[in-house]
Amino acid sequence: MLLLKNQINELISKGDLVIRPLLDESQINEITVDFRLGHDFLVSVQSREPFIDASLKEKHQKPISSFFQETRRRLGETFMLYPNQTVLATSLEYVKLPNNVYIDLNMRSSYTRLGITISTIVQPGYCGCVSLELTNTNKNPINLTVGARVFQARFFKLSEPSNYFSQSRKYICQVRPEASAVNQDKDLGVLNKLREEYE
Secondary structure, three states: OEOOHHHHHHHHHHOOOEEEOOOOHHHEOOOOEEEEEEEEEEEEOOOOOOOOOOOOOOOOOOOHHHHEEEEEOOOOOEEEEOOOOEEEEEEEEEEEOOOOEEEEEEEOHHHHOOOEEOEEEEOOOOEEEEEEEEEEOOOOOEEEEOOOEEEEEEEEEOOOOOOHHHOOOOOOOOOOOOOOOHHHOHHHHHHHHHHHHHO
């Protein structure tokens, strides 16, 4: 069930849903909440390595985090997103979701029209800043303002509480962007063992 403005406000007033800071009450729209671009970024950089290894085939693979460089901006400063570049960022807002509510994230249409894409969900019970993977599909660089309302969230209520966080998760309670932890996926270990049996 998609939550409407009055239902979102009710969850916030009860303390079941946390969104801080809300710099402007107009961030809460009829069916979405606008989120702002945060201070911290992980910028993809060209490496001497020929590729990012998202497998477990190589025993001495370079960490994925080494393909990204940290940078930080103050509120109101700008950040340049270059063509075909992927940048990891977070929301300015810290959120804590009830265990029966998840959010679906999209760029605000004004930014989608510039060629910036994002599509992700935030699981029920999550706490932390919202993780963003921004990609510029435009042929031109795009200068973004830190603190601007860049993306929006639709809140959905489940028919029953989720136990998504009953097992350990790779990304939880983060307040800064984190590089991919795909190499920690258990299925890669299983597949690697199968491959080794055939060799």
